[in-house]
Amino acid sequence: DAGVTQSPTHLIKTRGQQVTLRCSPISGHKSVSWYQQVLGQGPQFIFQYYEKEERGRGNFPDRFSARQFPNYSSELNVNALLLGDSALYLCASSLTSTWGEKLFFGSGTQLSVL
């Protein structure tokens, strides 16, 4: 079975542009979470979606938004890109939204903002 897949793997944008990142969870998993990892830091929680509804949001500005589709795949959108948005964006999936459940991570999308 395929693991969590993310696309694209790398992306270069300029300040002020908008970007969309995509994630497909493990087959059968209904929950998707997004994390941002700035170079040299640990990942930080951005969003969690379960059954197409937002279940959690981290401390990120409204420029960050996400959605989940009926097939449980997800998109993360970032508007008005800043240099500080340059990071590795990680998607994680789990079976449900049960607290304490194991998360499985994808390989990430490396976003560079110039």
Added chain:
Amino acid sequence: KQEVTQIPAALSVPEGENLVLNCSFTDSAIYNLQWFRQDPGKGLTSLLLIQSSQREQTSGRLNASLDKSSGRSTLYIAASQPGDSATYLCAPQTGANNLFFGTGTRLTVIP
């Protein structure tokens, strides 16, 4: 807010040595704690998950312990190999799918 500290920040050891990585966290109300491995520029590979009711978990040469009340976890790696070189991250979970990460320990195993 959960704060996670990992010590040491970097570690270099000769092949074959046993080693211990440390993780401390401020909020002991956790559901579980996961240890991950991350290779440069790559995603996270889950190594071990310890439920809050457990004391330790073992997988091959890896053993993780958890002392929830004192906010500490350790990852023990036996007989280290060059392929173990990576950054190791610990992440306690305090909410649904909400993991808090430390900045990691960068391990280099010298052949």
